Amino acid sequence: MLAFQQALTLPIDGLELDVQLSDDGVPVIMHDETVDRTTDGAGPVRSFSAAELGKLNAACLWKEQGVPACPVPALSDVLAWTSAEHPDVLINLELKVFDDHVVPLVNAVVRCVDQFPNVRDQILFSSFHHDCLSALTKVLPAARLGFLYGPPVAKPHEVFRAHAGHWVNLRHDWTDGETIAACHSAGATCCVWTVDDPDLIRKFLDLGADVIITNVPDVAHLVRDQWLAERSAGGV
Numbered sequence: 001m002l003a004f005q006q007a008l009t010l011p012i013d014g015l016e017l018d019v020q021l022s023d024d025g026v027p028v029i030m031h032d033e034t035v036d037r038t039t040d041g042a043g044p045v046r047s048f049s050a051a052e053l054g055k056l057n058a059a060c061l062w063k064e065q066g067v068p069a070c071p072v073p074a075l076s077d078v079l080a081w082t083s084a085e086h087p088d089v090l091i092n093l094e095l096k097v098f099d100d101h102v103v104p105l106v107n108a109v110v111r112c113v114d115q116f117p118n119v120r121d122q123i124l125f126s127s128f129h130h131d132c133l134s135a136l137t138k139v140l141p142a143a144r145l146g147f148l149y150g151p152p153v154a155k156p157h158e159v160f161r162a163h164a165g166h167w168v169n170l171r172h173d174w175t176d177g178e179t180i181a182a183c184h185s186a187g188a189t190c191c192v193w194t195v196d197d198p199d200l201i202r203k204f205l206d207l208g209a210d211v212i213i214t215n216v217p218d219v220a221h222l223v224r225d226q227w228l229a230e231r232s233a234g235g236v
Contacts, residue, residue, distance in 0.1 A: 014090025026050035027075035
């Protein structure tokens with residue numbers, strides 16, 4: 001939560017976060033399948049209840065820098081905060097699937113999202129597990145979808161045409177201008193991840209990427225502002 005709060009002190013457009021289920025079926029925010037790398041605990045996320053996850057320190061990697069302890073948040077914690085303080089922010093909600101429990105994850109996330117109707121339309125549901133997105137549309141037909149791809153996609157104009165109006169989220173080092181143009185021709189919003197180098201951020205702005213996901217939003221918004229100023233000065 002501290003990272004999200006700090007991020008939204010900047011003039012950025014949204015947050016990207018990962019959601020999976022605790023042992024008791026609560027959607028919680030965690031990137032990895034286990035808590036080992038990012039907390040002071042150990043073991044699979046699915047082996048902890050939501051209450052137990054709330055007792056772990058998700059800021060332990062920054063303890064030496066004086067960052068206070070931060071519990072692993074539930075999805076409801078994030079949505080309650082954005083609903084109250086940042087209802088217009090985009091939330092790119094990645095559904096993390098590490099097993100076959102797709103339907104329980106989808107149903108739990110939709111139940112949680114339904115509690116916050118004023119931010120529901122601000123959510124993009126993304127996943128590498130495209131069957132998960134298909135399951136989502138059965139219970140939330142109006143959901144905006146983000147089709148995540150890690151490996152290169154040879155013919156995006158063929159892959160994405162059935163998903164016009166949704167997002168294509170592509171790994172940046174396997175994405176070029178031709179791919180972005182093909183996504184646009186198929187009616188998709190093109191997002192690239194994760195772009196931290198300033199020169200690469202500028203490159204993808206030049207190539208027409210609609211959205212850039214980054215770990216350094218402070219750097220990215222400065223590059224974007226400079227890029228926009230240069231285009232304005234050039235009459236573009």
